[in-house]
Amino acid sequence: MIRFDGVTKEFPGGTVAVDDLSLTAPTGKITVLVGPSGCGKTTSLRMVNRMIEPTRGSIALDGQDTGRMKQAELRRGIGYVIQHAGLFPHRTVLDNIGTVPRLLGWDKKKIRDRSRELLETVGLDPALGDRYPTQLSGGQQQRVGVARALAADPPVMLMDEPFSAVDPIVREQLQDEFLRLQDELGKTIVFVTHDIDEAIKLGDQVAVLRVGGTLAQIAEPAYLLAHPADDFVADFVGRDRGYRALQFQPAPRLPLRSERSIVIGERPETTGSGWLLVVDDERHPLGWVEPARIGPRAVEDADLHRGGTIAAAGGSLRSALDAALSSPSRRGVIVDESGELVGTVLAHEVLNAIEETDRPERDEVDPVHGGAVSVADDGS
Amino acid sequence: MDWLSSHWRTVLDLAVSHLYLAGLPLVLGLVISLPFAWAAKRWRGSYAAVVTSTGLLYTIPSLALFVIMPLVLGTKILDPVNVLVAMTIYTVALLTRTVADGLLSVPDHVEQAATAMGYGALRRLFGVELPLAVPVIAAGLRVAAVSNVSIVSIASVIGVSQLGNLLVDGYRRIIWGELWTGIIACLLLALALDALILVVSRLLTPWQRTAGGRA
Numbered sequence: 001m002i003r004f005d006g007v008t009k010e011f012p013g014g015t016v017a018v019d020d021l022s023l024t025a026p027t028g029k030i031t032v033l034v035g036p037s038g039c040g041k042t043t044s045l046r047m048v049n050r051m052i053e054p055t056r057g058s059i060a061l062d063g064q065d066t067g068r069m070k071q072a073e074l075r076r077g078i079g080y081v082i083q084h085a086g087l088f089p090h091r092t093v094l095d096n097i098g099t100v101p102r103l104l105g106w107d108k109k110k111i112r113d114r115s116r117e118l119l120e121t122v123g124l125d126p127a128l129g130d131r132y133p134t135q136l137s138g139g140q141q142q143r144v145g146v147a148r149a150l151a152a153d154p155p156v157m158l159m160d161e162p163f164s165a166v167d168p169i170v171r172e173q174l175q176d177e178f179l180r181l182q183d184e185l186g187k188t189i190v191f192v193t194h195d196i197d198e199a200i201k202l203g204d205q206v207a208v209l210r211v212g213g214t215l216a217q218i219a220e221p222a223y224l225l226a227h228p229a230d231d232f233v234a235d236f237v238g239r240d241r242g243y244r245a246l247q248f249q250p251a252p253r254l255p256l257r258s259e260r261s262i263v264i265g266e267r268p269e270t271t272g273s274g275w276l277l278v279v280d281d282e283r284h285p286l287g288w289v290e291p292a293r294i295g296p297r298a299v300e301d302a303d304l305h306r307g308g309t310i311a312a313a314g315g316s317l318r319s320a321l322d323a324a325l326s327s328p329s330r331r332g333v334i335v336d337e338s339g340e341l342v343g344t345v346l347a348h349e350v351l352n353a354i355e356e357t358d359r360p361e362r363d364e365v366d367p368v369h370g371g372a373v374s375v376a377d378d379g380s
Numbered sequence: 381m382d383w384l385s386s387h388w389r390t391v392l393d394l395a396v397s398h399l400y401l402a403g404l405p406l407v408l409g410l411v412i413s414l415p416f417a418w419a420a421k422r423w424r425g426s427y428a429a430v431v432t433s434t435g436l437l438y439t440i441p442s443l444a445l446f447v448i449m450p451l452v453l454g455t456k457i458l459d460p461v462n463v464l465v466a467m468t469i470y471t472v473a474l475l476t477r478t479v480a481d482g483l484l485s486v487p488d489h490v491e492q493a494a495t496a497m498g499y500g501a502l503r504r505l506f507g508v509e510l511p512l513a514v515p516v517i518a519a520g521l522r523v524a525a526v527s528n529v530s531i532v533s534i535a536s537v538i539g540v541s542q543l544g545n546l547l548v549d550g551y552r553r554i555i556w557g558e559l560w561t562g563i564i565a566c567l568l569l570a571l572a573l574d575a576l577i578l579v580v581s582r583l584l585t586p587w588q589r590t591a592g593g594r595a
Contacts, residue, residue, distance in 0.1 A: 049496055076498035086493030090511045090587045100497050132587040148497075158496075 001027045001375060002048060002156065002188060007057035009043050009213070017043040018213035020057070026375045027062075027155075028186040032203035034193055035236070040213030041192045045158050048190060049078045061156065076100055079149030079157035079187070083165050085141040087133040093119070093144050094129040100152040118147040123177060139170040146178070150185070159191045163198070175201060196237055200225070200244065205373045208233050219371025222248035223360040229367040245359075246318035251311075252353050254320060256334055256343030261285075267298050275329035278304060283340045285310055285333045310335055313342055317357070321350040383557025391546070395565055398542035401463050401535065402528040403573065408464075409471020410479070410521065416472070417479035418505065431477045438473035442531050445469065446538045463535045470531060471524050478520025482513030515588060518581030525573040529566055543569070 002025040009018040018040040025031035033041040046052040048059055050071050059066045066074055087096050097115040106114075119126055122143040133141055142162060149157055163171045163178075179202065182189065193199055199206045200221040207218040210232055217229040225245035228234035234241075261277040262268055268276055268291035275288045278299055287304030294303050308327035311319040313336050323332030324347040331344035363370025384391065413434070420430040449455065449462035486509050494508045510517075533544030546562030549555070582589075 051492070051496055072498040072500055074498075075496055078496075080493065080496035082489055082493060082496075084489050086487075086489040088490060088494070088508060088512075089487075090508075090585070103498050103503075132590050134587070135590050 001025065001062055002031075002190060003060045003063075004044070005058050005060065007044070007047060007054045007059060009040070009047060009052060010055040016213060018047070018054075021209075021213065021215055022057075023207055023215060023218050023369075024372070024375050025188060025190050026204075026373050027188050029204035029373055030182060030189045030191055030202055031373075032191045032193060032199040032206045033209060034196055034199040034203075034206055035209035035216075036211060037194065038211045039209035041194075041209050042160055043213070044209070045160055045190055045192045048156075048158055049075045049080065072103075076103055076152065077154050077156065079152075079154045081142075081145045081149045081157065081159045081162040083161045085133070085145035085162075087141055087144055087148070089133055092130050092132060093124075093136070096133065096144055097147045097151050099148055100154075104152055114151060115147075118150055119144075121150070121181070122147045137170075138166045139174060142166060142174060146181075155188055157187045157189045159189060161193055162191075164193065164195065171198075178202065200237075205371075208236055215368060217368050217371075219369075220360070220373060223371030226359045227362045227367075227371065229370075243318065243321075246321060246354065247316045249317045249354075249357050251313075251315060251317045251320045251350070252357065254334070254345045254353055255349050256313075256345055257331075259331065259333070259341065259344045261341060262299060264301065264304075265298050267296060268294075275305075275331075277329075277331075277333065277341070277344075279341055285335065285341050288328050308333055311345075312337070317350060317354055320345060321347065321354070324350055383555060384561050387558070387561075391543075391561060391565060394541060394543045394545055395569060397460075398529070398532060398544075398566070398569060399573075401460060401467060401540070401542055402525070402532045402569070405464055405467035405471050406521065406525055406528060406573075408468045409475055409524065410517075412468065413472045413475040413479050416476045417483055420476070420480040421483045427480065431480060434473050434476040436473070437469050440469075442466065442470075442534045443537060446535060446540075458539050460540050462538070463532065463540050467528055467532060471528065474524040474527060475517075475520055478523075479513065479517055482516035482520075483509050485516050486512045511584070514581055514584050518577055521581075522574050522577050525577060526570045529570040529573060533562075533566060 004021050004023050007018055007021045008016065010016050021040075021044060023031075033044055035041050043052055047054050048066065050066060088099070094112065094115045097118050098111040101111045101114060116126060116129065119129055124140060124143055124147075128136065128140065133144065136144065142165075145162065163174045166174065175198065191202060203221055205218060205220050206224050208216040208224070210216045217224060217233045219227070222245055224233070225237055225241040225248075228237055259277050261279045261283075264278050264280055264286055268289070270291055273292050274290070276291055278286045278289055280286055287306040288308060289299050289303045289305065305328050309319070309323050310333045311323040313334050320332060320334070323334065324330065324345055325332075327333065331346060332350070333344055334342050336342050360371065416430055416434060420427040445466040446462060449466055450457050450459070453462065453465060455461050490508065490512070491504070494504045499507065532542055533547060535542060536544035536548045543562050543565050546558050546565070550558030550562060
């Protein structure tokens with residue numbers, strides 16, 4: 001657990017980057033610091049491993065004041081990932097990953113084995129191990145950056161906009177894999193981003209900072225979307241917050257209707273109007289066709305309308321609603337865990353379900369910290 | 381050619397001392413310029429002062445520097461140490477700026493990452509900054525090498541032997557073969573040192589050959 005206690009950073013010249021910041025990043029959770037540029041999020045992050053020293057206040061790591069720890073030792077115990085990965089251009093990928101173990105004096109074989117293992121953990125081809133960073137794509141470099149931060153298995157990770165320099169598709173992949181990794185590893189992570197969507201996707205809790213370095217609100221994502229503490233937070237979390245909040249609400253048992261479907265390559269029985277769902281041999285939905293349009297012949301791949309999204313039966317209200325809204329037939333396709341068609345749902349049925357669900361309850365006493373992840377106060 | 385065939389032993393001896401007098405200061409100068417360059421980078425405000433003041437040393441006429449050395453060092457007039465020290469001063473003059481620029485050329489995010497991973501200042505200098513500065517430093521070193529080979533020849537005037545002797549003696553007695561031998565030998569020596577530095581820097585920077593070429 002990382003605890004900021006009244007932390008202030010004033011730079012020479014009087015600029016206050018961080019102003020009396022108090023928050024707790026619970027063990028094993030992702031705490032995202034988000035805000036516009038100039039809100040002190042990166043400064044806050046760098047004060048954790050003392051790249052920047054606080055002017056006032058203290059930061060404690062599992063109850064130990066970091067100000068009293070030796071800088072180099074503190075840092076070797078904290079993984080650090082930055083925007084452009086910051087890999088050493090003169091070292092191979094494997095040597096980059098082994099940086100901290102080398103500083104810690106592990107023996108060579110152990111470093112080599114650990115580095116190879118991590119290469120696979122972050123989903124890279126072992127053949128890349130002997131390449132130099134300039135020979136990798138941006139996304140691959142970023143993966144190496146994550147592997148390097150994980151090398152000595154530090155309990156704490158600091159991540160400073162690690163995914164913002166790669167293109168949107170790669171970014172989403174990296175985010176998904178990062179969440180999968182975190183599921184396995186359970187690190188205590190402080191993650192900085194300027195992208196509220198990324199914050200909401202990745203954070204177990206999200207701290208919104210405002211320019212001048214004050215904490216506007218810290219809360220779990222669903223709470224943040226439901227109860228912004230003030231206009232600034234409301235503005236910052238954006239317009240579609242009502243809709244986006246649905247992603248944190250698991251869909252209840254929706255009244256599914258059975259859907260007539262045909263297997264691709266078969267001839268539709270009717271040529272009537274309306275849409276017909278096409279599936280493959282294993283009943284995985286492929287898309288929709290209009291039998292009236294294609295006439296009395298077998299359905300081909302090229303006939304498929306693929307505009308509709310597909311929602312999992314146990315998924316969120318958001319994905320169920322989106323499936324209905326995006327479907328050309330207005331019937332949202334619902335599948336089970338193995339991806340097999342179970343039925344369809346209409347938008348108004350999802351809306352009914354939404355009306356019946358509860359929103360996160362608002363904490364009237366403490367609007368700023370009210371929705372934060374609760375931490376057992378063990379005196380540390 | 382006739383002259384060379386009858387004097388090649390002498391020329392070889394002179395070439396060896398020329399290499400020694402020009403080459404050793406190259407190494408010493410590099411080592412000495414390092415703390416200056418490091419300071420110029422560490423305290424950015426001092427960069428201009430450090431680089432300019434060391435650079436000014438290069439404007440001292442070499443003959444004057446050779447002559448002053450015994451007075452400053454308390455050495456004998458003919459001691460080759462005088463030349464070694466003077467040449468080292470020139471090397472420092474040329475290299476301080478280059479090494480400082482080399483250290484400054486290391487990308488900020490790479491240094492940040494090194495610091496965040498727990499590198500101490502010294503370990504970071506030798507483990508990250510210097511290796512990355514090699515291409516820039518090598519470029520400066522090549523200039524200094526050629527410059528040293530050329531300046532050292534003047535030491536013949538104060539009686540320290542090297543290839544310059546051929547020039548002084550050849551000129552005094554108008555022996556064209558000797559003059560040409562001196563000029564060409566200096567040239568070859570400079571080229572050889574230059575090539576050596578190039579090869580060593582290539583060996584130290586295997587990652588450079590892959591830069592840009594994505595797999």
